[in-house]
Amino acid sequence: MPISRSPLATSISLGLACCLPAHAEEADGPPAGTAGAAAMQSIVISAGSTPPAAGLPAYAIGKTQEELRQQQNIFNPEDALRNLPSLTIRKRYSGDRNALVGGRSFSTSQAPRALVLMDGYLLSNFLGRFDAPRWNMVAPEEMARIDVLHGPFSAVYPGNSIGTTIAITTSKPTAFSGSARVATQVQEYDNYGLKDRYHNYQASALIGDRLASGLWYKLMVNHQDSTSQPMQYYAVNANAAGAFPAAGSGPATPVSGVVYDTAPAGLRRAVFGANAGAIDHTRQDTVKTSLGYDFGASLSAEAFLAWWRNDSENSNASLLRDAAGNTVWSGRVSDGANVFNIPAGAFAPFLREERHLQGGFTLKTGRKTGWNGSAVLSRYKILDDTQRNAGVADPFAPAGGAGTAVQRGGTGFRSLELQARYTPVPGDWTGGGHALTFGLHASDYALRQASRSLPDWRSVAGAETQFVGGATQLLGAYAQDAWRFLPGWAATFGLRAEKWEASDGVQRFTPGPAENYAPRREHAWSPKLSLAWSAANGLDLRLSAGRGTRFATVAELFQGTQSGPAIVVSDPTLKPERSTALELRAEQRFADGSLRASAFQDDVRHTIWTQLDLTVFPNVASTQNVGRVRTRGLELAGTADRLGIRGLSLDANIGFSKSVILENAAYQPSLGKRWVRVPHVRSATTLLYAPLQSWSLAATWRYSGRQFNEINNTDINPDVYGGLSRQKQLDVRLLLRPAPGAELSVGVDNLNDYRAYQSHPFPGRTLFAEARYAF
Template sequence: MFNQYILKIALISSSLITSVIATPLIANELAQDSDLVEQQTDEKNIDKSTKSSPEVLNVWGKRLSANEPGYTSPESLLLPSDMVGINAITTEDLVKYEPSLVIRRRFIGDANGTIGIRSANMFQTARSMVFADGVPLHYYLESRWSGAPRWTMVSASEIAQVSVLYGPFSAQYGGNAMGGVINIETEIPQEREFNADLSMFTQQAKAYDFDEDVSGYKTFVSFGDKVNNLSYYVSFNHLDNDAQPQTFRSASASGSDQQSSKTGGSAGVDSRNRDVYWYGDTGIVTSQTNNYKVKIGYQQSNWQALFNLAYEDRSSDNVGQSYIRDATGNKVYSANNEVINGTMFSFNSSGLNDSHLLRESLSLGLRLKVELSDDIELEANINQFDILKDETRTSALHPNDPAFNGNGKITDYDDSGWTTGDVTVTVSDFIIPRINLLSGIRHEDYQLNLNVYNTDDYLAGDKQNYSSSFGGETQLNAIFAQLNWSDDKRWDMTLGLRYEQFESSNGYYSEVNKAINQLELVAAPSVEYKKTSPKFTIGYYPADKWLVRYSIAKAYRFPIVEELFRQYQAYNSINESNPNLAPENGFHQNLMLNRDLDGGYVRVNLFYDQIDDAIESQSTTIIGGINDGTNLSTFVPLDKTETKGAEFIFNQANVGIDGLDLRFNMTYTHARITENSANPEWEGNVYPRMPKWRANLLSTYAINDDWNVSVNAQYASDVYARLQNDDIIDQVYGAADSYLLFGFKSQYMINDELKASVGIDNLTNELTYVAHPWPRRTVYLNLSYQL
């Protein structure tokens, strides 16, 4: 299988390069926008407290400096000197303090760590892009909680720099950049090196009747070297964690004068202010993740190549627990009009079932750069991602329920993954001096097949018959060109154009044939769209260290496989597919005012995003007939949404006193549903999961060359989680609370090779629900060795 993947990458890469060289797509962007270079880190950005941090970071991405505002898009950069103050166990931890960005990381090692940037909320996962060494980590097969980037394909311990681009203002990126793009670059060894990390963490978890300390650990080891022109790097990352229960179960409740001998649980209300009784939770989440990484780089005089292999092996388990006990103290797993403390409710143990996840993924990537002449460069990227195994086995009831007979369901991903590739050619001084051109092509092919089986033995994984099935393919081909001009004095300008052709194919979903009462697969229609997206940016430098830049762009975000073809029926909910779903149509503007400081900058961004046909899962309740009262959901576009916002960013080294570095940002967002014919009563509602205010603080003080301390904070105002804006109760499961979380970290260099750190997140032990409960006070201990 491995040889087949290598052959596939070689063939696609060869064809891409040949096709571009044979065409007149000669292009460039300013040197700051895309080069495989050796980055020279500014002396002021070297981490004072980590002697082992190299002064030269060898990465294979574009050259960046800490003050760079971004030529086409507003941009934020994280270097090792910034990362030192973050309690980072997994990759997504590193970006959680960046402006206008939120990571829904429910626990350490969460497989559903979704991302939201600017006007894209944390469930609009197809509106953000994440790359590591040019390899996509974003997951465009599914959306919402299932569409989180595959963060674990890169370890936090190997990252050299992270940049965040905001909005789709560069022609190099398609409509999936409506929110923004995260580009991660890892270090490439230039000499023999060995690294080892050991991290341990523990959390004081408490919510409803759950009250336990849960803990975990991470181990990381890597080895790399450079032999003549060949660089190689191998690493192993293991994460093992027990996390707090993620779901708390409740049943509709009413008052009663009856008496009962049973105890446990609690009466209350849910996020929509409905009377409920909280009777249990889904149990501690025990997860293990192993990541194996190989990077091989080769450099000749006029070309460079980087091969990247990442393999993920992940498993997780959780079994629910009931809070209800009988007179003898035994747990109760079902109740019919049970009364406790004057509250009547009914439930069974289907919500307390047992769940086991087994997942294996393989990602192969190849980056190639060729200097065709002094002014012309070619860069190619190709990626093959395959879900080798992704199976979730769940029981129908709690295994200890007397009514349980071993049956359940198995969810299985079959023949799913993607292939992506792009080639860009860059030219400096195109036709005349100070005009540069960036141009290229990109291909993306996604395939998803998801089957749900009934089983008589969920633990053995026996698959009997289909419960539901859906899948299909999407394909995107794009060509883009972007002209950049600067007079080297007061003005610069960018003019870009992106043409995209999208097609869905081989779509299918299951439905019951009522004549024979059997499940059948139904072919879904295909769609094809062709869209052109213009981009324009103009910058003015009114005085030394000042910059005013205005950017405007159109963007189209095409639907993903799940949004087109997902269809199922389970219990009291039905999801209907929508294979004719149109792309989201975005109009984006950004006005930036930037002032460079000695060792930093102050920046203000005013942004406006208007999205027509915004894809959302909309729901209605069926009235009458056999499905009376059933919740019917489908991906239906909101006719128009509008987001207005303002960002204030202050990043500065040596603030007030030598050794104190500060990163502070604050964002105001006004997001509304302005038109919606499917549910007109929602017009004027606040867009879900979009806080009006959010702010982040990351500060680090170097006490001396060996010791630093950091204090950080995250704030977000209260939000709605539902389009209906009817979830009005806070501090309950399902709510979307405001939060103010403080953190601390201190790191000490024991010697040139060994360093230790201690940290705390959620210092005040705040209980916060963002639908699920976020971690409470968590203490970290870390020991790192670098040779």
């Protein structure tokens, strides 16, 4: 496949090849008990030598806590992912609950293709369109490492792994220990005529111990107070001739402050200010308790319980001023050139209160060889989630008035994983060459969402106007065999069978009719095959093929609602996504680094896509199937531990991908167009200078190329609000260790203050400071 490279991308990839040393040495294989141990010797592409998290295939890409602390300014847990290959993290601001993940072949608006786990417990939240993984259930302080693998190549994971699987491993105490951390950010932001300074604060503490009895415990608390830059703007587009819509008749207030620009589709646009709760002031708290007990050398149990709270105040800012300098929020206005009619609720604020609870329990054996088993049970429940929307603009809303509310209390999910694994020894009944895995999976999701009309938006007391609900269940069984059939050769065969059901779907209006959706059932078989060869000293080759089926979420099927400034149109007849993926990987290990190249293809039928229309108020998001989308690409990643200067190292990656819509009967103009929100080029290059243990200096250049937001690729002007722009960002970090256990760091994210958009604007230049003490 021909791929057009930008000069920046070409220079980075050539730099990777030139900087790595030219001699190789034999590397140690993965530890016994991991999936790769029975397959072949392999490595984690990482500056460190720590093996991958237990249960992950050995070709996962990972970083340890030490690497992350040296290389990146991490305010929220999801920041740890932003420099890993072929990943996009749609974190719009610190404290964003919609920090979605995008991968090689899927966009950040396709959250159900990213499977996120914490110690084997599901963090992915497939309960709403913008429900990102619940990063809040883990604090940066307790992340021991993070690992990522792409594609549906392991039978162990359900269909949501067809995009990317992310495994977070948290620390467990070996003795009495603890740590405390405080961090702050300051952002100067100036865009579309609004200029302000925004502050974020975070504090966390961690304490734990392992007792002689075999009991261990850990307590984590985290508090965050943060404020976003404006996230969206009220705007009106002109037609192709440049004329704005008629604004009715009657007197118009003369105003100044209207900002004109060109919208993503190339139309002239008038911008009036930040609206729809654009500025989010959020206060979040997490409390988590973890316990474990070792019954002996080969049997252990552990459990955790986490509670998260969020209170958000979402406000707005109008650009319009009358002749006396007073702010104008609504009504018929004129700037002397055009007349506009601004709805009364365009600049209405809203409040949101959330209380979430998650718990999990694991029982497992840990023999080095032979049979091992595990049982993992988890439960996630939204205790309360209430959003109250005012009906009038910010300065009038505190006095009360009519409004609406949306409540999601009682929504949640459960999961159960039972697994048996066999690790061979030479000459056993398998011939010493087969590592076996068998498992059963069960999960269910329940949606309960009520909309209310409020006489006074300051109180949630009001009549229900709409209720949507439904449930999905998934049952799966899988088997996998990693067979070392010749010296240096291994094959992994896997098969996953799944049964999915949707039920109890309902949409009820008061007053009005109720619609009850008929139950649905689907089945899927997902075969996997991987062939690995240790071709030479330090060189591994692997060819992988896999199919995966991602069923529609309960939200995609049933969550058709209006919530404040947004209307969501769901589809209870959605077909499941079916992915057929291929990957050829080559990994070369050197004495002072590593280099990996991956060529991949992902062919997905019935892609589930939610198209957002920002050109109307309220915004409309409609969910649909797209017949066939194919992605082909190439990815390079590598590390060099010594670059001729003591303490200087390199960690870099670059990925090229081309996603094309091949079939879409519902919308022919999209055929042959590029798939949405998948950039053609993504890269991250980190230079780390750590000559002494007492200090280090890191700089990271991140680049993300051109992408589209519309499936017909009509958004031709990407570098404005609503567009999907390139991202060119330089981050720097200085870490000091003045005394044992003490760390001080300062840094700047987006030092070059590059203005980037993924529909919403990303942060500008942000100063970061952190203090940490561990004992």
